[in-house]
Amino acid sequence: MKKTLYGSCTFALGLAIVALSLVNKAGAVDAVAMQPPPVVDPGVLARIRDAAMVNDWGWQRLSDLTDKIGPRLSGSPQLEAAITQLAGVMSSLGATVALQPVKVPHWVRGEEIGELVDYPGRLRGLTQKLHLTALGASSATTPKGITARVIVVHDLDELKLRAREVRGSIVLFESNFDQRLASNGEAGAAYQQSGFYRFSGPSAAAALGASAALVRSIGGAAYRLPHTGLTIWKDNQAPIPAAALAAEDADLIARLDASGPIIMKLVLTPQTLPDADSFNVIADWPAREKSGEYVVVSGHLDSWDLGTGAVDDGVGVIAAAAVIQVLKQLDLHPRRTIRFVGWTNEENGSRGNKAYFASVSHVIETQVAAIENDEGGGRALGIAAAVTPETLAILQPVQKALGPIGATVLARRDGELGSDIGPLQGAGVPGFAPLVDARHYFDYHHTAADTLDKVDPKNLQSQIATMAVLAYYLAELPDVIPRFKALQ
Numbered sequence: 138m139k140k141t142l143y144g145s146c147t148f149a150l151g152l153a154i155v156a157l158s159l160v161n162k163a164g165a166v167d168a169v170a171m172q173p174p175p176v177v178d179p180g181v182l183a184r185i186r187d188a189a190m191v192n193d194w195g196w197q198r199l200s201d202l203t204d205k206i207g208p209r210l211s212g213s214p215q216l217e218a219a220i221t222q223l224a225g226v227m228s229s230l231g232a233t234v235a236l237q238p239v240k241v242p243h244w245v246r247g248e249e250i251g252e253l254v255d256y257p258g259r260l261r262g263l264t265q266k267l268h269l270t271a272l273g274a275s276s277a278t279t280p281k282g283i284t285a286r287v288i289v290v291h292d293l294d295e296l297k298l299r300a301r302e303v304r305g306s307i308v309l310f311e312s313n314f315d316q317r318l319a320s321n322g323e324a325g326a327a328y329q330q331s332g333f334y335r336f337s338g339p340s341a342a343a344a345l346g347a348s349a350a351l352v353r354s355i356g357g358a359a360y361r362l363p364h365t366g367l368t369i370w371k372d373n374q375a376p377i378p379a380a381a382l383a384a385e386d387a388d389l390i391a392r393l394d395a396s397g398p399i400i401m402k403l404v405l406t407p408q409t410l411p412d413a414d415s416f417n418v419i420a421d422w423p424a425r426e427k428s429g430e431y432v433v434v435s436g437h438l439d440s441w442d443l444g445t446g447a448v449d450d451g452v453g454v455i456a457a458a459a460v461i462q463v464l465k466q467l468d469l470h471p472r473r474t475i476r477f478v479g480w481t482n483e484e485n486g487s488r489g490n491k492a493y494f495a496s497v498s499h500v501i502e503t504q505v506a507a508i509e510n511d512e513g514g515g516r517a518l519g520i521a522a523a524v525t526p527e528t529l530a531i532l533q534p535v536q537k538a539l540g541p542i543g544a545t546v547l548a549r550r551d552g553e554l555g556s557d558i559g560p561l562q563g564a565g566v567p568g569f570a571p572l573v574d575a576r577h578y579f580d581y582h583h584t585a586a587d588t589l590d591k592v593d594p595k596n597l598q599s600q601i602a603t604m605a606v607l608a609y610y611l612a613e614l615p616d617v618i619p620r621f622k623a624l625q
């Protein structure tokens with residue numbers, strides 16, 4: 138392994154080696170003895186880790202956010218209450234708090250009813266109720282709904298092949314979530330794969346004249362829960378009604394479809410209201426020396442409206458906030474400013490990160506690193522770092538400090554490590570994210586089951602420890618780490 142100036146032996150061990158070298162028979166000073174002491178005190182990193190691992194503050198704040206406020210979709214009074222609550226909490230810690238104004242989309246869910254009204258083998262008078270939920274940015278049917286044939290496709294190629302049948306029909310994208318991939322530690326890749334149809338399927342169906350679009354819910358659990366999320370329309374494209382069907386109901390339709398035509402009634406009445414006022418919560422923890430240099434620690438404060446946003450992203454935003462609470466508790470002020478950002482509108486517009494980027498893009502060198510936590514409530518396994526290959530050696534003391542809690546993975550990445558820090562990373566700011574166990578994240582993500590009971594307080598503590606050690610280390614290093622422009 139490559140040796141580095143940022144050696145991780147303790148200062149005491151260093152002194153012992155110096156003493157040994159004095160009695161070296163060759164009389165020469167050995168190279169190890171010449172290694173300077175660590176540039177960031179490993180004892181301090183250990184104290185930060187240990188304080189985080191018994192931290193109760195984070196769990197109390199996560200309870201306040203999810204049990205007392207609940208779902209926090211952009212434009213809702215709950216999101217604004219969460220912003221006020223967190224700004225107050227950060228201010229009481231002694232951080233310098235600013236609310237950065239952001240105009241956010243304001244979409245509200247309405248009635249949602251799906252029913253199979255005719256299908257092969259149906260007995261007279263019978264229909265079947267379906268479990269579904271509108272996708273963000275869906276348009277509405279008429280209040281009485283639409284009744285149309287369902288066309289089942291598995292991908293965009295099949296949609297194109299059946300283009301003539303699509304006009305006036307309800308298209309169902311039957312794309313399975315690859316739970317095996319998620320179980321193998323690649324939950325993000327599994328989400329990208331089936332998420333493609335949620336993001337792009339309804340738009341492709343609308344372009345061919347479909348009257349509505351459905352997607353099989355993303356996620357690996359089988360509790361007949363629909364998973365919402367944003368769908369994306371092309372510029373100037375008129376949206377159509379779009380919903381996620383519970384996986385079981387998508388599979389039911391696919392089975393029946395093998396025997397003949399299926400007719401479905403669909404009622405969706407969401408509304409898109411005028412843009413609403415919102416804010417990013419920014420809280421700066423004062424620097425010891427370089428107040429104009431910032432290490433950003435962040436998560437998003439908004440959530441989808443079905444659950445209470447505990448795993449997405451209550452855990453992430455509270456773990457980021459708790460970095461400052463741990464430093465206050467230990468009375469530590471690193472060399473640089475640690476800047477907490479609670480992003481608004483991550484889920485259905487990304488307007489929060491755009492507003493922040495616009496405010497710092499002309500002084501981008503002041504942003505020395507950016508950390509985002511948005512991977513759910515699992516145990517921290519280590520750190521993902523979008524940095525130059527040489528930077529990995531600089532980060533070894535962080536890896537070593539996190540050894541006792543098993544968060545020792547240090548994985549280099551080339552791309553974005555979170556949608557909210559993406560613009561910063563694209564402008565050359567090194568990006569980081571805690572790596573967490575996400576094998577079961579998509580069981581609950583964007584569903585009514587995303588509630589506080591899905592979070593193990595120990596896991597939250599491991600995420601706080603990982604973020605706090607990393608943020609302190611990056612803010613304390615004498616020299617900033619090299620810039621790295623992430624692939625986008």
Ligand SMILES: [Zn+2]
Pocket residue numbers: 437449450483511
């Ligand atoms: Zn999220």
